[in-house]
């Protein structure tokens with residue numbers, strides 16, 4: 001079993017359409033932004049390339065927390081105590097707001113969260129982290145007996161929450177429609193490239209607007225700097241039926257990348273376990289999934305693996321999201337680099353962008369500005385770009401010939417076919433697809449992802465179906481036939 005399928009609820013956009021604000025993307029970020037603007041009397045149109053919830057929000061594990069991913073101590077180093085407190089308070093307010101917007105379909109529940117270590121040598125680090133967690137405004141208690149297998153010590157953070165993300169994104173869409181917003185599904189918008197665009201082309205017509213918000217998760221402007229600063233990662237989730245119930249709480253360990261765990265069902269006998277993140281198109285997907293399963297089996301008495309899936313996230317090079325006006329533009333806004341905490345950050349983005357559009361000041365405006373100089377080492381950004389640089393080099397490397405007859409169902413590869421670089425796969429139904437291996441965004445060389453059965457672009461995380469149809473990320477068009 002994989003992610004739940006999502007039916008179309010809203011029409012396609014056709015002809016010429018006019019609005020105050022065009023929001024591109026119908027995930028938690030786009031729909032929360034639309035709702036925030038509508039509540040301030042602004043006319044809003046949301047265009048979604050696929051269906052509402054088809055993006056990462058629908059594949060998220062639904063932890064709602066305000067603990068910084070880089071840790072409280074690092075956040076204080078980056079933003080100072082006041083800035084770190086502001087960001088934490090904004091995320092706490094986001095959880096309250098999400099709670100207010102939920103109905104019973106969203107399965108919202110308040111639960112404690114535990115940040116813990118399995119390694120005694122990390123005791124000092126986690127102790128410092130605990131002291132700083134309290135400084136940034138988290139209601140935290142030290143715990144010698146964190147209620148999860150193999151934990152040594154950690155701390156509990158009170159008043160965090162869990163949610164059914166797909167139900168919540170549908171709820172947001174219903175609220176947007178109720179407040180008079182227009183939503184169009186299967187309506188792909190071309191990314192803004194001008195300093196002050198006043199209309200954009202969609203797959204079915206045009207939209208004229210005063211302001212445009214790019215809420216497509218990744219960068220969707222012509223800022224090369226933003227692409228460099230928000231590399232794409234893939235994270236995996238397993239739903240497992242276990243013999244002993246897990247306490248009703250959120251858990252993260254301190255490994256890098258970290259593992260995250262919570263109950264998936266009310267009785268605690270089915271749990272969600274996530275982690276094993278790696279750069280999109282640059283890891284061994286089946287190995288990552290097997291490693292996550294082993295990690296789960298080593299800690300829980302697993303009766304059955306119920307389902308497993310992966311989705312993409314965009315990791316900011318300095319650990320802080322990019323929210324605000326795009327550098328060098330007059331009316332283009334963005335929220336990207338939301339990392340693995342985008343449910344709260346996407347909600348924070350909405351009120352921040354709405355405030356800034358109204359000309360109000362926001363305490364996080366400079367810290368999170370897409371125009372800021374990242375607070376991180378240049379070496380981190382350079383190291384992150386090595387896979388992309390290596391990828392472009394593959395265009396000129398000699399390639400092995402592909403023997404199509406040798407490909408089993410579900411297998412794919414890039415190689416020479418009739419003397420031409422070709423992406424060839426045999427899909428699960430046995431049908432063979434022969435495609436251009438060159439990503440339609442900026443020419444990355446694609447890689448077959450056997451877990452997702454997709455062609456993935458290691459450069460900026462573009463993703464295409466086995467038959468070449470564009471699925472996700474910055475590309476706007478399908479792959480060409482070979």
Ligand SMILES: Cc1cc2nc3c(=O)[nH]c(=O)nc-3n(C[C@H](O)[C@H](O)[C@H](O)COP(=O)(O)OP(=O)(O)OC[C@H]3O[C@@H](n4cnc5c(N)ncnc54)[C@H](O)[C@@H]3O)c2cc1C
Nearest residue numbers: 025027028029049055056057060061062063189341342343
């Ligand atoms: C496996 C996994 C687990 C996670 N778990 C958590 C968690 O527990 N808690 C947490 O806080 N965060 C979590 N995250 C991160 C979080 O899910 C994301 O940060 C968040 O969902 C991003 O929301 P979004 O609305 O920005 O993007 P999306 O939900 O991806 O929405 C963007 C939408 O834009 C659409 N789009 C793209 N291009 C266009 C275009 N040109 N025109 C029109 N529409 C377009 C897409 O189809 C998509 O529907 C997780 C991430 C992953 C990968």
Ligand code: FES
Nearest residue numbers: 439442457460462
């Ligand atoms: S080159 Fe940008 S997603 Fe492929």
